Amino acid sequence: MSGDDADCGATSGPCLAPGDVEEWQRRHTQETRHTRYRRCFADYALLECRA
Template sequence: MTRRVFRYVPFTIVQDQTAEPEYEARCVSGEESECGARSGTYSAPGPVEEWQRQHTQETGHRRYRRDFGDYAVLCPSSEPVAPPELVARVRPAGREP
């Protein structure tokens, strides 16, 4: 019989800086069915927000489903953080590194 010992290793979750985040919106306005118009996918929220404003001006629709996606890296807390080019730590708003 083989004996195994498992130890808990705490991890820090950080955003992977080698992959761009993705922002997108879909119009869900409509009485019986959703409009379904989509903004397309962008690496920043600005173009998606501008698309929403234009779509609202053109159609009067005001309800949107927004999606954000990114990639995360888990680094064992007992080890140095992964190389800076791979990750960025999340800091509280208003705090400088």
């Protein structure tokens, strides 16, 4: 999370769905007026092996 001149250090922590982190961002913006966020995504792939 970034303020105007430097990172403020706040983090949402892991979220299971995009809507969860977007809600955290909305609340944080209301409390601090910070408007820039860095978001990182990770996913997993499960492959089936055919004999």
